[in-house]
Every structure is written in C-alpha cells, then in structure tokens.
Amino acid sequence: MASVVYLNGKFVNKEEATVSVFDRGFLFSDSVYEVIHVQDNKLFLFDEHLERLKRSLRELKIPEPEVDILQLCRDLLSQQPVSFGGVYLQITRGLQNKRSHFWQGEKLTPFVVAFVQEIAKTAPKALKAITYPDLRWQRCDIKTNSLLANVLAREEAAVNGCDEALLLNTEGNVNEGSSTNLFVYNDSQVFTPPISENILPGVTRHFLIQILKDMAIPVAESKISKQELIKAEEVWISSSTKDVLPLQKIDDHELKFKMAGSLWSKVYDQFQLQKKNYLI
Numbered sequence: 001m002a003s004v005v006y007l008n009g010k011f012v013n014k015e016e017a018t019v020s021v022f023d024r025g026f027l028f029s030d031s032v033y034e035v036i037h038v039q040d041n042k043l044f045l046f047d048e049h050l051e052r053l054k055r056s057l058r059e060l061k062i063p064e065p066e067v068d069i070l071q072l073c074r075d076l077l078s079q080q081p082v083s084f085g086g087v088y089l090q091i092t093r094g095l096q097n098k099r100s101h102f103w104q105g106e107k108l109t110p111f112v113v114a115f116v117q118e119i120a121k122t123a124p125k126a127l128k129a130i131t132y133p134d135l136r137w138q139r140c141d142i143k144t145n146s147l148l149a150n151v152l153a154r155e156e157a158a159v160n161g162c163d164e165a166l167l168l169n170t171e172g173n174v175n176e177g178s179s180t181n182l183f184v185y186n187d188s189q190v191f192t193p194p195i196s197e198n199i200l201p202g203v204t205r206h207f208l209i210q211i212l213k214d215m216a217i218p219v220a221e222s223k224i225s226k227q228e229l230i231k232a233e234e235v236w237i238s239s240s241t242k243d244v245l246p247l248q249k250i251d252d253h254e255l256k257f258k259m260a261g262s263l264w265s266k267v268y269d270q271f272q273l274q275k276k277n278y279l280i
Contacts, residue, residue, distance in 0.1 A: 004079045006072055006114040011079065014115070023111055025092025027099055029146040032056035033090040036073065037204075037240040038116070041081045042279035043073055044240075048203045052143060053089070059142045062093050065110040070280075076116050085118040086241055090145060119241060124268060126248035126257060127163040127237070131226055132156055134167035134175050134198070141197050153178040164237055166229070166250065169198065173223045180237035181205040183244070184224055185263050187233075194221035204238045207278075211270050217263070230255070234264055243271055 005017035025031035037044040094108035136149040153165035165178045181202040212219040235247040246264045
C-alpha cells in the first residue's frame with residue numbers, strides 16, 4: 001500500500017493526496033499512465049516505459065510536464081523502498097475549472113500523480129482465464145486511464161474464479177488480456193497478436209520477444225483465434241507486474257500445459273536472468 005504520494009510537485013501522505021473535481025483526468029479520464037516494475041528497489045526497463053509515456057502524451061496532445069520522471073521515481077523509492085512492486089505514474093491534461101468537453105484556446109498545465117505500490121512476490125504458477133468480448137475504445141495502443149471496459153472484463157474473470165480475461169474481437173480473435181499481452185506456443189514456434197490500434201505495445205512484450213529471439217526460438221506476430229488458444233501446447237500472458245506466466249485453463253478447457261519441461265520454464269528462467277541487466 002502506498003504511504004507517500006507525489007502530487008504535482010509535492011510529496012504528501014496518502015491521506016492528504018487529493019485532486020480537484022475539475023481536473024480533466026477525473027471528469028473525462030483525459031490522462032495517461034504507466035506502471036514501471038520495481039525489483040530490489042530499482043526500476044525495470046525505465047527508458048522503454050518513459051518512451052511509451054511520451055508517445056501516449058503526444059497522441060493525446062498533452063504537453064510533457066516539466067518534471068524529471070526518473071528523479072521523481074527515485075525520490076519516491078527513497079521514501080518508500082520496496083523489494084518487489086511498481087511505480088504508478090499518471091499525467092492528466094490538467095485543471096480546467098469547469099466541465100467542458102473541449103479545451104482548445106485554454107492553456108492547461110499537466111497534473112502529475114505518482115506513488116509506489118508493493119506487491120507480494122510469490123512463486124510463479126499457472127493461471128486461469130476466461131474469454132470476454134473486447135468492448136474497449138479503438139485506440140488501445142495509447143495507455144490512457146479510460147479503463148472501465150478492462151475493469152469489467154477483469155471483474156468478470158474474478159467472479160468466475162479466474163485470474164485474467166482474454167479479450168475477443170468481432171472476428172473471434174484474441175487481441176490481448178485485460179491487463180496483459182498474449183503469447184501462444186505451438187509447433188515449435190511462438191505467436192503473439194500483431195501490434196495495432198487495438199493492442200497496447202507492451203514493454204514486457206517487447207522484452208520477451210527479444211529474449212525468444214536470443215534463444216533462437218522462432219517468434220511471429222499472427223492473429224490468434226479462440227480455437228488456436230485451446231489447442232495450443234502452451235499459452236502465456238505478460239505484463240510489467242507479472243513478467244511472463246502460463247495459463248492452465250481457458251473458460252472450461254483444461255490446457256495441455258505442464259510446468260516441468262515446458263518451454264515457458266526455460267523462457268522464464270532466461271527472463272529472470274536478463275532482467276538483472278535492465279534495472280536502474
């Protein structure tokens with residue numbers, strides 16, 4: 001649980017961390033965010049997260065705030081050290097002092113919020129998932145705070161005793177999970193849905209693809225249907241807080257996956273080994 005919050009230039013106790021009801025991030029989800037993984041109180045793949053954050057700001061035409069993001073993260077971690085967790089960073093378009101859909105002609109100042117959240121580190125295990133209609137907007141490549149469709153999908157998974165919801169598009173193919181990217185291993189090759197405006201370009205996804213290439217494991221971007229999921233030898237999900245984890249069940253279908261001797265176990269070990277080289 002966060003105890004210290006960065007609130008637009010100040011570090012305050014969480015009880016004092018409040019924002020105006022007229023902030024556009026509150027009224028319209030007019031904001032972007034990042035979750036940067038922390039291990040041993042160090043930031044993992046920080047540069048990649050920062051670049052994606054800047055891209056999200058550009059796509060929404062939100063000016064970059066005048067703050068050193070790296071120093072901000074380090075200041076937070078110095079006040080609240082964690083061995084395993086993440087730094088949550090959100091940038092809104094700012095305070096408008098009225099509720100208006102448009103902001104043209106007004107000079108708004110971006111508002112920055114950040115805090116550290118510790119996560120209990122547990123041994124990796126195979127997870128369960130449901131499939132669920134992808135009801136999100138059509139620019140999922142931008143990491144915005146407009147996450148209600150993701151929240152509803154993830155809640156449906158929890159109600160059904162599962163860990164994740166895999167989002168199906170109107171063609172019956174899987175775009176990604178509610179908070180994860182997807183990988184499928186079959187016939188000695190790994191497949192992942194191609195990056196598009198319907199999929200977030202995951203930082204961990206990119207890192208994992210590079211690891212697979214370094215291990216000389218063929219990897220390709222390809223559409224993945226629900227039937228291909230069920231028939232696959234292995235199915236994995238990846239994210240900043242999960243690294244890469246396997247699935248053992250999708251809806252009512254038990255997968256063939258076994259921890260011992262799996263490709264996932266080899267990839268996971270290599271992931272953890274390489275991870276140490278990208279902590280700052």
